[in-house]
Amino acid sequence: MRLQVVSDAHLSEHHHLTSDDDCYFFGEFTAGRDNWTPVKSLVHNLKKLPGEVGYSPYKAEAIEKAINYLAGIINSNSIEKITLVPVPPSKRSDDPKFDDRIWTVLCGLQEKLKGSYRLDIRKLIYQTESYQASHTTVNRITPQELEDIYRVDEDSALPEPSMIIVIDDVLTSGCHYRAMHSVLSKRFPSAKIKGIFLARRRVDYGAIFGSPA
Amino acid sequence: MLDLKVNPSSSIFAEQPIDVLQEMAAYEALWNQSTASFKALATIFRENPNAIPSEFFKTDELNAIAVELRKHFGKPENNKGYNACLFRTADYPTRLRDAEHPIEFFYYRGELDLAFSPKSVAVVGTRSPSEEGVRRTRKLVAHLVNSGFTIFSGLAKGVDTAAHRAAIEHGGRTVAVIGTPITEVYPKENADLQEEIANKHLLISQVPILRYSKQTYMGNRFFFPERNITMSALTDATIIVEASETSGTLIQARAALKQNRKLFILDSCFENPTITWPAKFAERGAIRVRSFEDITGHLSDATPSRL
Numbered sequence: 001m002r003l004q005v006v007s008d009a010h011l012s013e014h015h016h017l018t019s020d021d022d023c024y025f026f027g028e029f030t031a032g033r034d035n036w037t038p039v040k041s042l043v044h045n046l047k048k049l050p051g052e053v054g055y056s057p058y059k060a061e062a063i064e065k066a067i068n069y070l071a072g073i074i075n076s077n078s079i080e081k082i083t084l085v086p087v088p089p090s091k092r093s094d095d096p097k098f099d100d101r102i103w104t105v106l107c108g109l110q111e112k113l114k115g116s117y118r119l120d121i122r123k124l125i126y127q128t129e130s131y132q133a134s135h136t137t138v139n140r141i142t143p144q145e146l147e148d149i150y151r152v153d154e155d156s157a158l159p160e161p162s163m164i165i166v167i168d169d170v171l172t173s174g175c176h177y178r179a180m181h182s183v184l185s186k187r188f189p190s191a192k193i194k195g196i197f198l199a200r201r202r203v204d205y206g207a208i209f210g211s212p213a
Numbered sequence: 214m215l216d217l218k219v220n221p222s223s224s225i226f227a228e229q230p231i232d233v234l235q236e237m238a239a240y241e242a243l244w245n246q247s248t249a250s251f252k253a254l255a256t257i258f259r260e261n262p263n264a265i266p267s268e269f270f271k272t273d274e275l276n277a278i279a280v281e282l283r284k285h286f287g288k289p290e291n292n293k294g295y296n297a298c299l300f301r302t303a304d305y306p307t308r309l310r311d312a313e314h315p316i317e318f319f320y321y322r323g324e325l326d327l328a329f330s331p332k333s334v335a336v337v338g339t340r341s342p343s344e345e346g347v348r349r350t351r352k353l354v355a356h357l358v359n360s361g362f363t364i365f366s367g368l369a370k371g372v373d374t375a376a377h378r379a380a381i382e383h384g385g386r387t388v389a390v391i392g393t394p395i396t397e398v399y400p401k402e403n404a405d406l407q408e409e410i411a412n413k414h415l416l417i418s419q420v421p422i423l424r425y426s427k428q429t430y431m432g433n434r435f436f437f438p439e440r441n442i443t444m445s446a447l448t449d450a451t452i453i454v455e456a457s458e459t460s461g462t463l464i465q466a467r468a469a470l471k472q473n474r475k476l477f478i479l480d481s482c483f484e485n486p487t488i489t490w491p492a493k494f495a496e497r498g499a500i501r502v503r504s505f506e507d508i509t510g511h512l513s514d515a516t517p518s519r520l
Contacts, residue, residue: 001301001302001303002228002229002230002265003230004230004231004302005230005231007233026303027302027304028304030325032324034324034326034386036326036327036329036330036331037304037326037328038303038304040326068215071215071217072227074217074218074225074226075217075218075219075220075222075224075225075226075227076217076220077220077221077222077223078224078225082225116215116216116217117217163225194225
């Protein structure tokens with residue numbers, strides 16, 4: 001399996017990202033009535049919270065699938081040079097809607113590779129307060145507001161990472177990635193930073209082939 | 214325990230990530246070669262199992278083609294949401310690999326979800342059906358939609374048009390797999406229908422835009438039967454409503470059996486004394502449909518939920 005590049009042609013749909021951002025995705029997420037593509041179905045099930053219809057067994061299956069997706073795209077020659085960092089959940093850990101799904105995926109990946117590869121996964125960024133998840137509100141948080149509540153976890157800052165890969169489920173405006181990038185690059189100025197998303201949100205079927213050069 | 218792929222380069226990725234715009238240009242570049250055909254392209258990728266189209270061209274060549282292509286896509290304000298799907302990415306429908314010469318790439322507009330419909334059938338037939346043929350198509354599609362099937366067809370005049378329209382009228386889902394480029398309207402009288410399918414359902418085309426624009430109807434007509442093979446691969450079954458002895462529909466009938474898909478032929482075809490193909494296909498495994506239950510009975514166990 002191959003990842004897809006978030007190219008300049010996609011930037012109008014992720015307006016906080018810039019041409020310099022190095023981001024990748026597995027598939028596209030649209031707001032249609034069905035969730036039948038492999039990636040949409042994966043994301044839809046991965047976001048389920050306890051008590052929701054289909055939480056069990058689909059959430060566990062989605063976590064497993066996400067682990068396999070990530071394992072399928074990493075170069076074994078480079079795996080020990082990278083640090084995988086989840087975007088923190090929108091809710092604090094004491095919030096009933098707290099869902100640490102990306103961390104769960106990364107832990108699962110580390111566990112599965114154990115014995116063959118040493119995978120560096122770290123919650124380098126934590127956040128000091130909850131906010132409305134960006135897919136459920138009109139008044140979206142800005143990268144600056146996010147930066148203000150993001151903190152580097154100094155307990156896990158060493159050894160200093162050289163290649164940080166920020167992992168999240170859906171790339172929407174690019175707000176979280178931008179805020180993560182900003183905080184991480186200030187603290188680790190020599191580290192390269194990339195983003196990998198399970199899906200990128202495509203708005204109204206997008207405009208990527210409609211724009212002239 | 215999982216094992217990872219080795220890439221000798223220093224990239225963090227096992228394989229180079231793809232840029233869909235580049236692959237689109239590369240697909241067009243492959244088709245610009247005079248020897249190109251779906252068979253020839255499938256052979257290239259069979260012989261180079263992990264290759265993607267862009268690996269066969271220089272970036273300059275692809276950029277030049279991209280410029281040419283953009284003219285066909287129109288201005289941003291007329292954006293029609295063109296998109297493309299490439300083999301080896303997560304959302305490529307793997308059932309396409311059941312075709313004899315699988316396509317590496319296709320253009321689409323609309324909801325890609327429908328290419329992964331948990332229940333899907335192609336309803337196809339002649340461009341000039343009898344009144345009874347149209348009535349049968351509409352009735353059949355109404356039943357299929359009520360049973361949760363997504364209706365695939367080819368957007369041609371006649372049975373195809375009746376099938377798409379009936380699916381929409383009954384609140385169902387429909388997919389048009391067309392034999393013309395995604396940027397063209399064909400046939401003209403279906404312009405509104407094509408647009409509605411692209412906006413609310415799914416429109417698929419494997420036809421190379423530039424090659425098509427450079428050749429005459431004589432060369433371009435060969436794209437029609439090729440889309441029938443793709444349509445069959447994307448669905449659980451093909452149902453033939455009405456078709457003459459020389460109909461392109463029979464290409465799809467052959468493909469369905471080859472791809473291990475169910476093939477249904479309406480009883481009325483068998484009763485037509487002027488044609489012999491129904492009996493021939495029945496001998497090879499096609500199912501004669503006397504009632505709607507003949508279809509659902511054969512599909513219920515063959516269509517596990519893919520949700």
